[in-house]
Amino acid sequence: MVSDRSLEVLRVIVQDYVASREPVGSKAIVERHSFGVSAATIRNDMAQLEDEELISAPHTSSGRIPTDKGYRLFVDRLADRKPLSEAQREAIRTFLGQSVDLDDVLMRTVRLLSQITNQVAIVQYPSFARAQVRHVELVSLTDRRVLTVLITDTGRVEQQVVEIEQPVDAERLERVKSKLNALLGGASVEASAGILKQARTEAAPEDQPLTARITQALAEGFAQYRHDKLVMAGAANLARTEEDFSGSIYPVLEALEQQVVLLRLFGEMDVDRGGVSASIGRENESFGLGETSVIASNYRSSAGELARLGVLGPTRMDYTNNLAAVRAVARYLSRLLGED
Incomplete structure (x- = not known):
């Protein structure tokens, strides 16, 4: 059974060792801290702590340092839970x-x-599996390159540049974007896979190649939310x-x-x-x-x-x-x- 004073000795050993990286001896404890007892008494307390495997001697005739068990006791019972300034x-x-x-x-x-x-x-x-889609934006960089921007209600933004095989005009891009936002707006990330599949199925024939490339990029973006x-x-x-x-x-x-x-x-x-x-x-x-x-x-x-x-x-x-x-x-x- 460790006495209250021995616990206080453990406290100062942890604090002094953390501050100095030097093993802490009984003489140093008496000089630095107001225990009101002799170095011999402190040595007895340290012997008790060592018997309980709360401190150890890294070298013969050296001071003592905390063990993992000593740090655990310090954290659980002795560490001051003071707030930040x-x-x-x-x-x-x-x-x-x-x-x-x-x-x-x-x-x-x-x-x-x-x-x-x-x-x-x-x-x-x-994990943003329950996050909801706020908006999908498609930005034309060139007639064959589109930037997809996926925004959710968590404030997270996923962007990806998509290469398109055939030139894409602004009207087609706007049509695909409107369809995607109509389907995905307010939907959860969990439900995204099924909705993207629906978008590909419902796309007009002339929009299907573009929709397929865009939904593939969005699926990769949604995957980041789940990892x-x-x-x-x-x-x-x-x-x-x-x-x-x-x-x-x-x-x-x-x-x-x-x-x-x-x-x-x-x-x-x-x-x-x-x-x-x-x-x-x-x-x-x-x-x-x-x-x-x-x-x-x-x-x-x-x-x-x-x-x-x-x-x-x-x-x-x-x-x-x-x-x-x-x-x-x-x-x-x-x-x-x-x-x-």
Whole structure:
């Protein structure tokens, strides 16, 4: 059974080690923190923590560092759940508020999170299967090239240039566009495949070749709405913390490139009552990320779909700040998308 004072000793060991990357000894704890007891008493507390496998000695006669189990206890019971400062909140509102569309806001989100936390930031695109088509635009670039623009109520825009075998005049292009908007307007992405097939079937004979090429391009655009996709920023932060990894950081970088791995990890993390969760060290071994920690939270898209955002870095990270940052950015992102 770990005493309350021993838990406080664990707290300062985590905080001091995160700040300095140096093992923390009993003498340093007495000098830096007001426990009101001797170094010998602190050593007894540290021995208790070591018996519980919450701290360990990286070298003989050195100070102590937190274990994965120690970080877990710190996150679950000891980390201060303090909110971000008003200046930080204003910076989030200002930076994300300048976004022009969903792609832009998610890219800004990962850039902002990586800057606030100094970790790799990751945002999952929402699944837009329930999104509704707002408008389809067809723009003639040349007589044989057409730009398709697909816009949904989520604010997402998919564009594709289509090559046409036969020259297309403005009247035919307008006729096909009107037919597509009549069929697709207000329809869900889930229903798109059947509607595009209907558009090809109902097209006038002279419009069928053009309709076939346009609906093929739109089908590819709709497929993007149904696929899981991640946006990342801040991979360079891993290089700055390379000393926190026992070997090379390349396995971590390889795992980051495999989006399916991160999507599975996100999917298995349960968000707590505070709206945030952490997966620490050995908890991530099955994903090839056993020396990293991931902090994640949910956000809600304008279509009501839930998706995840978070940060990934070494287990020696500032959990208190990162938990607060991920939670705050997720909540603001939900509000921002809900206003669209």
